[in-house]
Amino acid sequence: MTEATLVEAVGLALACAMEDDETVLLLGEDIGVDGGVFRATADLIARFGAGRVMDTPLSESLFAGLAVGLGAQGFRPVVEYQFMGFIYPAIDQILNHAGRLRNRTRGRLTCPLVIRAPFGGGIHAPEHHSESMEALFAHIPGIRVVIPSSPARAYGLLLAAIRDPDPVVFLEPKRIYRALKEDIADDGIAAPLDQCFTLRAGRDMTLVTWGAMVVETLAAAEILAAEGVEAEVIDVATLKPLDMAAILSSVERTGRCVIVHEAPLSGGVGAEIAAGLANRGLVNLLAPVQRVAGYDTVMPLPRLETDYMPTEERILRTARRVLAYA
Amino acid sequence: MTQIASFTIEHTRFLDPKGQATQALPAFAQNREALIDLYKAMVLTRTFDAKAVSLQRTGRLGTYASSLGQEAVPVGTAAAMRAEDVFLPSFREQGGQILRGVRMTEILLYWGGDERGSDFAGPREDFPICIPVGTHAPHAAGVARAFQLRGEARVAVCVFGDGATSRGDVYEAMNFAGVQNLPVVFVVNNNLWAISVPRSRQTAAETLAQKGIAAGIPGMQVDGNDVIAVRHAVGLAIERARAGKGPALVEALTYRLSDHTTADDASRYRDDAEVSARWKEEPISRLRQYLIESETWTKAEEETLIADCAAQVEAAVSEYLATPPLPPTAMFDHLYAVLPTALAEQRAEVEEASES
Known part of the structure; x- marks a missing residue:
């Protein structure tokens, strides 16, 4: 057992995967001697060498494309982007190549790669360092989008992502990189992809969220519990493909649902979940599905950052409105 | 002031447009069969392209990008490769793909709208064609990095057009290949037109070959209508890379005698007179002339070749047309x-x- 923060759990998973499988290798800016801007790859270059832990030039489109070439040749590259704000040049590679290479060659060439990037606001970072653009990736066919929300899930889900034979965009909620520690067995056991995690059972309403918003959502659920309302909290974890069955099953029991995400409201993954509930869960709904999300604004610089992000209060306000709906 | 860097770009040609040798031919070209193989591959490519265009015009194939007039670039490039090397073409290198064992039926299936066309039965590790311009250059660097990590004496060969050299991906790939000393060769199939934008409006750089210099890798230019020059220069670059001496960029100067694709009408932006003049430089007639004048190619052989190419293409077309769509x-x-x-x-x- 090792006590680890979320970012340390990422490092443990990377080391474990590299130990188990020599085709796993890391690419990215400053991931070598520097250990990455958030230290996720600290000490890995000393352990595995510069061949497997490679500092790349400042070429964000290149790394994803390199990973496509390495993946087609049987390696399992794990690419680090320093911040989600710098990943966008790579969307060309992810959308036009990684997500379609298996399909367009009928399985002849594949892309077992992982693209890691910290995302989200709340750490008073400079401009371009705080957005939550996961929906951009969740729209892309042929890939997975995975977001952990605790050290243990970061460890298990990253191992699963690396072992998965298809491309995975693995987005790490940097606001909670060091927010809490958990015991990690470091036993190499992966967590399941394509499945939601129920973090708290409840019969009165379902709160659906992912990433750092799990913290505010669980806190809101505790306050509701003190008021006699038992909220079920679901961590979606894999946003693409979406485990709608788990959410439908929960809402079938509770009849009420609030979706919480930091990303802008319109076209967010919350819209997909709400549509899924409207399509297949309407008869079970006792109240309209509501979303608590970031606004459709440009992510503000740090002075207004907290005004943008969903808070425990906003979640509670919306939850109470949904509970009050006759 | 001190000059701290300088460079030169060499241009190589062995056969002029009239098929006259301008200098002693390289060793491989002393072999009659090797030259005839190059000639045959170019004629087959032209026959295939003509048929593909006619299939498109009669509604039996989707949009198609002919390589008319540019056959020497992919054929010379692929001829310089070993089977175990990996080819990463753009979308006008069918001549090289065919030479490497991609079946013509597969190419027709691809342009006919069927993914099975990229599931090559022959070169299993070669990449499918790349339509988003220049985005495959990083893949070539990745493939080369895989060879380097495994200590394999193999080379990745990536071909893109003149327009691609304006893209960041191409520079990023060359830069990385240079800094990591990767076994990769980049070939610019410079046909002077990126759809309607001429080479003169693509970049102020005097040559495209010199774009390698900024990335720290050698750049050279060849007459891309001289298949001997292409085969020679790309071959040297490939063997240099195989020997661990790093990447290179070869610019092959050619000309797109066709429209960009069957969906394009180049007469809207290009003078017919320019195209007519360029017909005098095309690669097949110059090698044929050389072969005839060196008395190694007879009329009977030419007729047999033309009939043979037509038969091969017809067989591929029949197989393509008889292939039912996937469910x-x-x-x-x-x-x-x-x-x-x-x-x-x-x-x-x-x-x-x-x-x-």
Whole structure:
């Protein structure tokens, strides 16, 4: 057992995967001697060498494309982007190549790669360092989008992502990189992809969220519990493909649902979940599905950052409105 | 002031447009059979292109990009490769693909709208064609990095057009290849036109070859209508890379005698007179002339070759036209290694629709 923060759990998973499988290798800016801007790859270059832990030039489109070439040749590259704000040049590679290479060659060439990037606001970072653009990736066919929300899930889900034979965009909620520690067995056991995690059972309403918003959502659920309302909290974890069955099953029991995400409201993954509930869960709904999300604004610089992000209060306000709906 | 860097770009040509040797031919070209193989591959490519265009015009093929007039670049490039090397073409290098064992039926299937056209039975590790311009240059660097990590004496060979050299991906790939000393060769198939934008408006750089210099890798230019020059220069670059001496950029100067694709009408932006003049430089007649004048190629051999190419292409066309489409559910078959449960419903919908 090792006590680890979320970012340390990422490092443990990377080391474990590299130990188990020599085709796993890391690419990215400053991931070598520097250990990455958030230290996720600290000490890995000393352990595995510069061949497997490679500092790349400042070429964000290149790394994803390199990973496509390495993946087609049987390696399992794990690419680090320093911040989600710098990943966008790579969307060309992810959308036009990684997500379609298996399909367009009928399985002849594949892309077992992982693209890691910290995302989200709340750490008073400079401009371009705080957005939550996961929906951009969740729209892309042929890939997975995975977001952990605790050290243990970061460890298990990253191992699963690396072992998965298809491309995975693995987005790490940097606001909670060091927010809490958990015991990690470091036993190499992966967590399941394509499945939601129920973090708290409840019969009165379902709160659906992912990433750092799990913290505010669980806190809101505790306050509701003190008021006699038992909220079920679901961590979606894999946003693409979406485990709608788990959410439908929960809402079938509770009849009420609030979706919480930091990303802008319109076209967010919350819209997909709400549509899924409207399509297949309407008869079970006792109240309209509501979303608590970031606004459709440009992510503000740090002075207004907290005004943008969903808070425990906003979640509670919306939850109470949904509970009050006759 | 001190000059701290300088460079030169060499241009190589062995055969002029009239098929006259301008200098002693390289060793490989002393072999009659080797030259005839190059000639045959170019004639086959031209025959195939002509047929593909006619299939498109008669509604039996989708949009197609002919390589008319540029056959020497992919053929010379692929001829310089070993079977175990990996080819990463753009979308006008069918001559090289065919030489490497991609079946003409597969190329027709691809442009006819069937993914099976990229499941090459022959060169299993070669990349499918790349339509987003220049985005495959990083893949070539990745493939070369894989060879380097495994200590394999193999080379990745990536071909892109003149327009691609304006893209960041191409520079990023060359820069990385240079800094990591990767076994990769980049070939610019410079046909002087990026759809309607001429080379003169693509960049102020005097040559495209010199774009390698900024990335710290050697750049050279060849007459891309002289298949001997292409085969020679790309061959030297490949063997240099194989020997661990790093990447190179070869600019092959050619000309696109066709429209950009069958969906394009180049007469809207290009003078016919320019095209007519360029016909005098095309690669097949110059090698034929050389072969005839060196008395190694007879009229009878030419006639046999033309008949043979036509027969090969016809056989490929028949096989293509006789290939039924995949069932609609095939769009789910290779989306992921295992179809996620979340997609089962969509697949079932397609299956149901296709059965009714």
